[in-house]
Amino acid sequence: MKPTDNRTGTAVTVEHLCRRFGEQHALRDVSLALAPGRVLALLGPSGCGKTTLLKLLAGLDRPGSGRILFGDNVVASETTMVPPQHRRLGMVFQDYALWPHMSVQANVAFPLEMQRLSAAEVRRRTTDALVRVGLGAMAQRAPAQLSGGQQQRVALARAIVAQPALLLFDEPLSNLDRDLRESLCSDMAQLLRQLGTTAVYVTHDHEEACTIADEVAVMSRGGLLQQAAPATLWNAPASPEVARFLKLGALTPARRKAGGGIHLSGSDTVLPEELLAPASAAAPRAGEGQLLIPGSAATPGALDGAALRATVAAQHYRSGSFATDLALPGGALLRTVTRERLAPDSAVGLHIAPRQLHWFATAAA
Numbered sequence: 001m002k003p004t005d006n007r008t009g010t011a012v013t014v015e016h017l018c019r020r021f022g023e024q025h026a027l028r029d030v031s032l033a034l035a036p037g038r039v040l041a042l043l044g045p046s047g048c049g050k051t052t053l054l055k056l057l058a059g060l061d062r063p064g065s066g067r068i069l070f071g072d073n074v075v076a077s078e079t080t081m082v083p084p085q086h087r088r089l090g091m092v093f094q095d096y097a098l099w100p101h102m103s104v105q106a107n108v109a110f111p112l113e114m115q116r117l118s119a120a121e122v123r124r125r126t127t128d129a130l131v132r133v134g135l136g137a138m139a140q141r142a143p144a145q146l147s148g149g150q151q152q153r154v155a156l157a158r159a160i161v162a163q164p165a166l167l168l169f170d171e172p173l174s175n176l177d178r179d180l181r182e183s184l185c186s187d188m189a190q191l192l193r194q195l196g197t198t199a200v201y202v203t204h205d206h207e208e209a210c211t212i213a214d215e216v217a218v219m220s221r222g223g224l225l226q227q228a229a230p231a232t233l234w235n236a237p238a239s240p241e242v243a244r245f246l247k248l249g250a251l252t253p254a255r256r257k258a259g260g261g262i263h264l265s266g267s268d269t270v271l272p273e274e275l276l277a278p279a280s281a282a283a284p285r286a287g288e289g290q291l292l293i294p295g296s297a298a299t300p301g302a303l304d305g306a307a308l309r310a311t312v313a314a315q316h317y318r319s320g321s322f323a324t325d326l327a328l329p330g331g332a333l334l335r336t337v338t339r340e341r342l343a344p345d346s347a348v349g350l351h352i353a354p355r356q357l358h359w360f361a362t363a364a365a
C-alpha cells in the first residue's frame with residue numbers, strides 16, 4: 001500500500017460486497033462509502049451480517065465478490081487480499097482479548113513493539129493512549145485487577161496506540177452493565193471525535209449507534225437498507241423496514257385517495273394530507289401503501305378535535321409515566337407515553353402534529 005498521512009483516517013469504499021456460507025447469504029450486494037475521519041455504525045438485528053462485514057474490512061475473511069478500497073487502494077477483491085497487519089487497523093471486540101500475564105502497559109505497548117521505535121517513544125505513546133482512555137494511573141496493573149469497563153478501556157488504548165487509519169469495533173459494550181455502557185459509550189464518542197480516525201462500529205443498540213456515529217447504516221438479512229445521519233434516519237426513514245426496526249411508530253396499511261386524504265384500511269378514518277411530512281406529501285398521490293404514524297408525533301387526549309379515535313390496548317408503568325399501547329382504526333398498535341392511567345379498552349382521541357407522518361407507496365407489481 002502507498003504510505004498515507006500517519007495522523008488521519010482513511011476513506012473506505014465498499015462496492016457490491018457479497019459473502020455466502022453455503023446457502024446462507026450473509027452479505028448481499030452491500031455498497032457504502034465513508035469519508036476520512038467519519039464514524040459509521042452498522043446497526044441491525046443479530047444475524048444480519050454485521051460481523052461478516054467487519055471481518056471483511058479487517059481482512060480476517062475474503063469476499064465472495066465485490067471490492068473494498070481504503071482510499072484509492074484495493075484491499076480486498078476476487079484477486080486481491082491485503083492481510084490485516086498491512087491495513088493499519090485498530091480493533092476492539094466484545095471480549096476484551098487482553099493478555100492476562102502482561103501488565104496494562106505491556107498490553108497497550110504491544111502493537112508498537114513491531115515498529116522498531118525507541119523505548120522512550122513506546123513509553124510516551126503508551127502513556128498518551130492510557131491517559132486518553134482515562135487509565136493513566138493503572139499502567140502497572142494486571143488485567144485481572146481491573147473491572148470489565150476498565151479492561152475494555154485498555155483494549156481501546158491498544159487499538160488506538162499505533163495511530164491506525166481505521167478503527168473497527170464489534171459490539172464492544174455488550175458485556176458491560178447499563179450504567180457502564182452509557183458512560184463508556186459517550187467517552188468513546190468523544191475520543192473518536194478527537195482522534196479523527198475513521199471508524200466502523202457494529203452494534204444492535206439504537207442509542208449506542210446514535211451516540212457514537214456520524215452516520216448509521218441499517219442492515220437487515222445481509223442487505224443495507226439505509227445509510228444516513230441519525231437525525232435523518234428518524235425524520236426520513238427510507239422504507240417501512242427501517243421504520244419497523246427503529247421502532248419509530250405504527251405502520252398501518254392505507255390508501256391515498258385521488259382527491260386527497262389518507263384512508264386507513266379496515267376503518268372509516270380518513271386523515272388529511274397536511275399531516276404528511278413534506279417528502280411524503282410530494283410523492284405520487286393516489287394508491288395503496290403504508291402510513292407511518294411516529295409515536296413522537298401523536299398525543300393521546302380528548303376525543304373532541306382529535307385526528308383519529310384509538311382504543312387503549314395495554315399500559316405499563318415506566319418511571320414517572322405510562323407506556324400506553326393504543327389500537328388504531330384498522331388494528332395497528334401505537335406506543336405512546338401518558339401521564340395518567342387509562343382504563344383498558346377505553347376510547348381516546350389521538351392528536352397528531354402536522355407534517356410528521358410518512359407515506360410508503362406499495363411498489364407496483
Ligand SMILES: Nc1ncnc2c1ncn2[C@@H]1O[C@H](COP(=O)(O)OP(=O)(O)O)[C@@H](O)[C@H]1O
Pocket residue numbers: 021024025026044045046047048049050051052053
Ligand atoms: N463462518 C460461518 N459459517 C457459516 N455461517 C456463518 C459464518 N459466519 C456467519 N455466518 C452466518 O451468516 C449470517 C450473518 O452472521 P453475522 O455476520 O455474524 O451476523 P451479526 O454479526 O449481524 O449478528 C448468520 O446467519 C450467520 O449464521
Ligand SMILES: [Mg+2]
Pocket residue numbers: 050051052
Ligand atoms: Mg456479530
